[in-house]
Amino acid sequence: MSILDQDQTEAPVDPSRRRFLGRTSLTLAAAIGGVAVAHAQQRSQIHAGEADHSSSNPGPENAALLAENPNSNTPPETDFGDIGPIWYSFDLARKRVEQGGWTHQVTQRELPSSKDIAGVNMRLTAGSFRELHWHTADEWAYMLYGNARVTVLNPDGTIFIDDVSKGDLWFFPAGYPHSIQGLGPDGCEFLLVFDEGNFSEDGTFLVSEWLAHTPDEVIAKNTGLDAAAIAKLPKRELYIFPSDLPGTLAADRAEVGGPSVASKQQYTFKMLSMTPTKTSSGGEVRVVDSHNFPVSKSIAAGLVILKPGAIRELHWHPNASEWQFYLAGKGRMTIFMPSNRARTMDFNANDVGYVPAVAGHYIENTGTEDLIFLELFKADTFQDISLNNWLRRLPAQMVKAHTNLTAAEIRRIPIEKQEVIGR
Ligand code: MN
């Protein structure tokens, strides 16, 4: 399919939004300028209609949605074709509200491209539990607000109990039974990430349901409980439910047997308060994977803070697709895919982004506040390849042949991977 064929399927755009289309002064934009010349000439013909009455839109429109997504409404002229859905928002997902909190999810059902990872956003009020459960997927979680107590049992019978606060994360392996309880003063809210795109928060193994589906005489034989005690067991799922606040962490740990039954594995990690993996004038990146958090063998994560105007540099990930959660700010991302396709979308707090495996992309802070987001990968290690680093690690003659740049111009490109680049 030619560029022209693809473009004819694209919707008209609002000429008043042309200001979003100008090329920025990104280092790499300059570097690929030579390659882009031929394309730009084609572009100016293809997109001729954008500047005149062709782009008028007299029919209905969702003004609020258009305002949130200027780059989707009127794509940069560098966009071509379609790459499938790369955006969804937890604020569109149906909330399941129970006494004690709520949950909603963005899975492969909501964002069909994301086959490797699903996300759940959950709130527990102070004292309330996410019921004792387990599931087929590994679970990685990031605390967005408040405080919680988590527990997880190892197959060897040792138990891990810890408290987590905003900016902390946990990892629970598939099949390991665990619990989450909101603590004071106002419970918690967190993001759960699972290494199965089709995961459903409504499809976990609940202790209440298992006991409800086991004959009383078997429960009696298994537990030693008498009929009066068994009659008290819940007859349906608890899932999310209110309860009393627990005692101190030290008291809970001591009550269950202290150090002799304590897990040797550490299942929580203080991500936000760790020393940044990378700091620059553009912001900070914190990476947590199996190198510094050994239990997290299937999820690698980056927490990125981008200052206004800064970009997460042009890069790709050789080992996985990327699932993003936006915590704060406003940004845009363009994803490049073969052949000749590129799609730009805007992202706001509580949105989810998706990047197909090995697809080139950048993320730019387009707002006035810090843009904060999580990059998540179904992988044991965080890996990315920087376009800048690639171009600078090659002999200059090779790069010149591909870009028409002089050796002096090539040397302006940062030689080492920056991750984030200030404006
Ligand atoms: Mn779970």
Ligand code: MN
């Ligand atoms: Mn990335």
